[in-house]
Amino acid sequence: MKKYYFLLPITGILLFMLLVGCAKTRIGKVELSDEKLPNFLKVGTTRAQEVLEQIGEPFGNREQENRSAMIFIDFQEDYVNLLITKIRREKAYRLDLVFQDDILQKAEIKKEGWGFGANMDPQLLQLLAR
Amino acid sequence: MKIKMRFLRIITGIGITLLVSSCSVSTFGKFQADEGIPSFIQVGKTTREEIMTTLGEPLVHRFVVGKETLIYNHERGEYIFLYGTYEGNELVIRLTDQIVSEVKLEKTGSGWGFFAPATSNNPGTRRSAR
Numbered sequence: 117m118k119k120y121y122f123l124l125p126i127t128g129i130l131l132f133m134l135l136v137g138c139a140k141t142r143i144g145k146v147e148l149s150d151e152k153l154p155n156f157l158k159v160g161t162t163r164a165q166e167v168l169e170q171i172g173e174p175f176g177n178r179e180q181e182n183r184s185a186m187i188f189i190d191f192q193e194d195y196v197n198l199l200i201t202k203i204r205r206e207k208a209y210r211l212d213l214v215f216q217d218d219i220l221q222k223a224e225i226k227k228e229g230w231g232f233g234a235n236m237d238p239q240l241l242q243l244l245a246r
Numbered sequence: 247m248k249i250k251m252r253f254l255r256i257i258t259g260i261g262i263t264l265l266v267s268s269c270s271v272s273t274f275g276k277f278q279a280d281e282g283i284p285s286f287i288q289v290g291k292t293t294r295e296e297i298m299t300t301l302g303e304p305l306v307h308r309f310v311v312g313k314e315t316l317i318y319n320h321e322r323g324e325y326i327f328l329y330g331t332y333e334g335n336e337l338v339i340r341l342t343d344q345i346v347s348e349v350k351l352e353k354t355g356s357g358w359g360f361f362a363p364a365t366s367n368n369p370g371t372r373r374s375a376r
Contacts, residue, residue, distance in 0.1 A: 123258065130265060141332055141357030141364050164311045172352045173317060173338045177310050184311075191355075197362060218311070 137197040144190035145172045148209035151225050157213070162220040167213060174213075186213040189228075267327065270363070275320030276301050279335035283349055287339065292346045297339060305336075314341040319354065323364060330363035332356060 146154060156162065156170050167174075167186060176187035188211040196203045207227070214222040277284055286292065286300060297316060298304075306317035321334040334354040340347050357364035 120254075122255075126258065126262060130262060134265070137360065137362030139330065139357065139359030139362045139364050141355065143334065143355035145352065145354065168311060172350075173310070173315070173336065177308060179309055179312075193357075195359070195362060 135197070135199050137195070139193075139195040141193045142191070144175075144188065144209075146188050146190060146211060148188075148190035148211055148225050149192060149207060151209070151227065153211075153223050153225065157220060157223050159220050159223060164215045164218050164220075167220075182217050184215045184218075186215075187211065188213075269326045270324070272323045273321065275305075275318060277318050277320055277337055279320040279322070279333070279337075279351065283337065283351055287346055287349050289346050289349060294341055294344045297346070304339075310340075313347070314344075315339065316341070321354075325359070325363040328361055330357075330359035332358070332364035 154171070156166065164184060164186070171188060174186035175189045176185075178185050190209040190211070192207045194203075194205045210226045210228045212222070212224050212226070213220060284301070287297065294314075294316070301318055304316040304318050306315070308315055308317075316339040317336055318339075319334065319336040321332070323332045324330060333356050336352050336354050337349070338352055339349050
């Protein structure tokens, strides 16, 4: 019987490896989880070019005559697996910027979705930028 | 008895190897972000035609702040043994009169997973939703 004792530590390590796990993913070029606008954004003064320089290429963009709109997203996903408990937390935010004659006219952050223990629908995330 | 014990050890060894060994690599996109900006792209010289011929059709082709913009993305998810990573990048090319006037590489997302793949380790699903 003593000969089988070598299996105990191996079994222990295996159980640990199979029963724990964690992962974190973030998608987006701007942090929006605190639901505060980036400091440099000032309605009436900030230009579209400044936004491109500070944040980068927007996820969604639309231009029509002298009006344009940019959309940035911030998607965060945390996953923890501990013994038999699996927790998956997802948050998605969207920053809408509207420009008139290249000057920021409106800026707002919307919390677009969340998930706890279940995935947000990827199709819905795609719609965020429409 | 000795043969049985040896057999058991071999089986245990193979079992452990199979249980803890797993790997996957997924990529999405038409350029390699880890190699940086493709060397053939030169500001003021390269034409839209050359870019399209070499890289193919972009994921996004639009006007941003009045400039023609081509966007190519590259996403890579890896899971090897116990650790997984995800990274997304995009190549943003702006054209003036069909000649490259600006080119930059921007990070769109990242993730990691320990004892689990990075949660969104599936390039080409939600992050490519443009």
